[in-house]
Amino acid sequence: MVAAALERTFDRLLPQWRAAARRDGPGPTREAPPRPAVGGARLGVRAVSHAFDIRGTPLPVLDRVDLDVEPGGFVALLGPSGCGKSTLLRLLAGLEPPDSGRITLDGQPVEGPDPSRLLVFQDPTLYPWRTVRGNVTLGLEARGVAGDRRERAGAALRLVGLEGFEDAYPHQLSGGMAQRAALARALVNEPRLLLLDEPLGKLDALTRLAMQAELLRLWREKRFTAVLVTHDVEEALVLAERVIVLPDRPASVRADIAVGRPYPRHRDDPELVRLRREILAILGQPT
Amino acid sequence: MASLSEGAGLAPREGRAAGRLPLAALGAGAAWIALAAATQLLPEAGDFPYTGAFATTSLAAGLALLALAPLAHRLGHAGAWLRHRTPWLAVLALAFLAWELVTAKLEWLPMPFFPPPQAILEVFAEDWRKLGGSTLNSLKLLAGGYLIGAAAGVALGVAIGWSRTVGYWAHPVLRFVGPLPATAWLPLAFFVFPSSWSASTFLVALATGFPVTVLTWSGVAGVNKAYFDVARTLGASQRFLVLRVAVPAALPHVFVGLFMGLGGSFAVLVVAEMLGVKSGLGWYLQWAQGWAAYANLYAALIVMALMCSGLITLLFRLRDRLLSWQKGLVQW
Ligand SMILES: Nc1ncnc2c1ncn2[C@@H]1O[C@H](COP(=O)(O)OP(=O)(O)OP(=O)(O)O)[C@@H](O)[C@H]1O
Numbered sequence: 085m086v087a088a089a090l091e092r093t094f095d096r097l098l099p100q101w102r103a104a105a106r107r108d109g110p111g112p113t114r115e116a117p118p119r120p121a122v123g124g125a126r127l128g129v130r131a132v133s134h135a136f137d138i139r140g141t142p143l144p145v146l147d148r149v150d151l152d153v154e155p156g157g158f159v160a161l162l163g164p165s166g167c168g169k170s171t172l173l174r175l176l177a178g179l180e181p182p183d184s185g186r187i188t189l190d191g192q193p194v195e196g197p198d199p200s201r202l203l204v205f206q207d208p209t210l211y212p213w214r215t216v217r218g219n220v221t222l223g224l225e226a227r228g229v230a231g232d233r234r235e236r237a238g239a240a241l242r243l244v245g246l247e248g249f250e251d252a253y254p255h256q257l258s259g260g261m262a263q264r265a266a267l268a269r270a271l272v273n274e275p276r277l278l279l280l281d282e283p284l285g286k287l288d289a290l291t292r293l294a295m296q297a298e299l300l301r302l303w304r305e306k307r308f309t310a311v312l313v314t315h316d317v318e319e320a321l322v323l324a325e326r327v328i329v330l331p332d333r334p335a336s337v338r339a340d341i342a343v344g345r346p347y348p349r350h351r352d353d354p355e356l357v358r359l360r361r362e363i364l365a366i367l368g369q370p371t
Numbered sequence: 372m373a374s375l376s377e378g379a380g381l382a383p384r385e386g387r388a389a390g391r392l393p394l395a396a397l398g399a400g401a402a403w404i405a406l407a408a409a410t411q412l413l414p415e416a417g418d419f420p421y422t423g424a425f426a427t428t429s430l431a432a433g434l435a436l437l438a439l440a441p442l443a444h445r446l447g448h449a450g451a452w453l454r455h456r457t458p459w460l461a462v463l464a465l466a467f468l469a470w471e472l473v474t475a476k477l478e479w480l481p482m483p484f485f486p487p488p489q490a491i492l493e494v495f496a497e498d499w500r501k502l503g504g505s506t507l508n509s510l511k512l513l514a515g516g517y518l519i520g521a522a523a524g525v526a527l528g529v530a531i532g533w534s535r536t537v538g539y540w541a542h543p544v545l546r547f548v549g550p551l552p553a554t555a556w557l558p559l560a561f562f563v564f565p566s567s568w569s570a571s572t573f574l575v576a577l578a579t580g581f582p583v584t585v586l587t588w589s590g591v592a593g594v595n596k597a598y599f600d601v602a603r604t605l606g607a608s609q610r611f612l613v614l615r616v617a618v619p620a621a622l623p624h625v626f627v628g629l630f631m632g633l634g635g636s637f638a639v640l641v642v643a644e645m646l647g648v649k650s651g652l653g654w655y656l657q658w659a660q661g662w663a664a665y666a667n668l669y670a671a672l673i674v675m676a677l678m679c680s681g682l683i684t685l686l687f688r689l690r691d692r693l694l695s696w697q698k699g700l701v702q703w
């Protein structure tokens with residue numbers, strides 16, 4: 085009921101919110117200049133296991149995780165806190181090598197971080213000494229991309245509805261705005277695989293709904309491959325084409341559920357309600 | 372953004388200051404005129420050629436305060452400063468008056484050791500060439516040593532914080548040698564270095580370098596690891612990670628080190644000038660003491676205080692510029 089009420093409010097708010105997000109550019113030229121479509125990458129995860137060492141005792145976190153995501157797919161990883169979701173994303177981003185198993189992108193093994201696979205961290209981790217724009221241009225600077233950095237940062241910030249905050253410092257942003265800035269920092273690099281670690285976790289319910297819709301729009305527009313970590317079952321069902329359930333630690337794929345509903349989806353869609361019950365049962369929750 | 376809240380906080384205080392402005396300013400003016408009168412009119416024990424000049428200066432200050440009192444609210448920044456500092460100006464006049472009385476007028480303090488204000492004014496007026504030259508020499512020596520020490524300290528600190536190998540070799544040396552006061556090296560330095568100037572530069576650099584190194588190092592070591600993860604996924608090179616992530620993130624610590632280093636470098640500077648270099652304010656102090664020219668001693672101390680305070684202010688200004696992104700900076 086609460087969700088439905090939120091949804092109604094949201095349906096009212098979203099058009100306004102979008103209008104606000106696009107206020108700058110009048111007429112047909114308002115969108116950022118078209119870029120060559122890069123397209124999503126195919127992700128392959130084969131029997132990936134990983135353990136951490138906590139004072140001499142190994143703590144297994146991932147247990148032979150298998151996962152395939154087709155180019156341009158949208159997969160949600162769902163699991164309770166501490167089950168190893170962030171760890172899996174760090175491995176996919178190439179920040180750490182897995183203890184065993186293989187991770188490939190379009191058949192190429194992942195051997196280190198690369199801007200084509202970007203991770204939006206659970207914490208926004210913006211650099212406090214840079215303005216919002218400076219944070220967004222970080223990847224362009226790091227790779228020495230010449231030219232229209234300002235413009236591209238501006239376009240990315242418009243996408244996430246942060247226009248007007250280009251010159252603000254992170255400590256002047258709200259938690260949700262910081263999350264959106266972090267999203268813009270990734271998007272500006274046109275990644276082929278976008279790894280999202282609970283990017284909406286810190287948002288209030290309303291902004292969260294709006295951001296889910298925006299995320300969906302971005303994904304459908306840019307066609308990157310998306311892996312979204314969340315512990316919100318509804319969020320997973322509304323956004324993803326497939327929901328992967330990792331019910332406990334060490335994480336392994338317990339269920340791989342295809343959500344065959346067209347976008348935009350509604351939370352009270354009976355099929356989604358049914359799936360939600362199914363997933364909660366897998367997670368061992370009474371429904 | 373930051374100035375917004377600041378302005379909001381200041382506004383009511385300024386309002387109150389403006390309300391009691393004329394009285395306070397009149398009081399301050401009166402105090403300076405009283406100082407002038409006491410200096411000029413009371414008989415003094417001794418021969419001070421600048422008594423008249425001091426009285427005139429005080430009188431001018433008093434009259435200026437009286438004249439500016441009704442205008443202060445129209446003088447913008449200078450006026451605001453004047454309003455804010457009026458109580459201080461009044462107390463300053465009273466302090467001068469007390470000083471004048473206990474030295475030249477009543478001789479409660481033994482004379483050659485405690486000269487009256489006009490004797491110090493005399494030093495500034497008569498000996499400004501030597502005093503100014505000494506200040507300049509001190510500044511040159513300090514600047515050379517400090518800049519070398521700061522640059523080396525930052526570089527070494529970053530290297531230790533960044534590279535395991537450098538840390539492995541440099542850490543024990545730093546721990547063993549670093550805490551030694553730079554002045555302890557003095558006899559050795561003057562013996563080893565070709566000139567007392569280069570020896571002193573080395574000592575100042577040493578005194579600066581140690582705290583800068585340690586704090587830069589701890590700053591770099593303490594940088595949030597997630598900052599590096601972010602940069603690495605975005606395609607950053609090692610160079611970028613050091614220069615654009617580690618250094619800016621460690622900068623608040625670096626400035627603490629630079630501040631501590633500056634304090635240490637003052638101490639070493641004075642000692643080095645007293646013992647080795649035959650120039651600079653430290654040497655001037657030594658010289659004044661040798662000739663029992665106590666007024667010169669005080670004058671040099673005043674100049675030195677101004678110099679040190681000015682340099683620290685400069686450092687804080689630089690920090691405020693570079694760290695404007697930080698909240699809640701200490702105001703110097
Ligand atoms: N660097 C590390 N060193 C040791 N143990 C770690 C490290 N990182 C994570 N772990 C452990 O691995 C487990 C999984 O952590 P992870 O961050 O992947 O969980 P998560 O599924 O993302 O949880 P949450 O939803 O709360 O973010 C936890 O038990 C944690 O204690």
Ligand SMILES: [Mg+2]
Nearest residue numbers: 169170206281
């Ligand atoms: Mg996590």
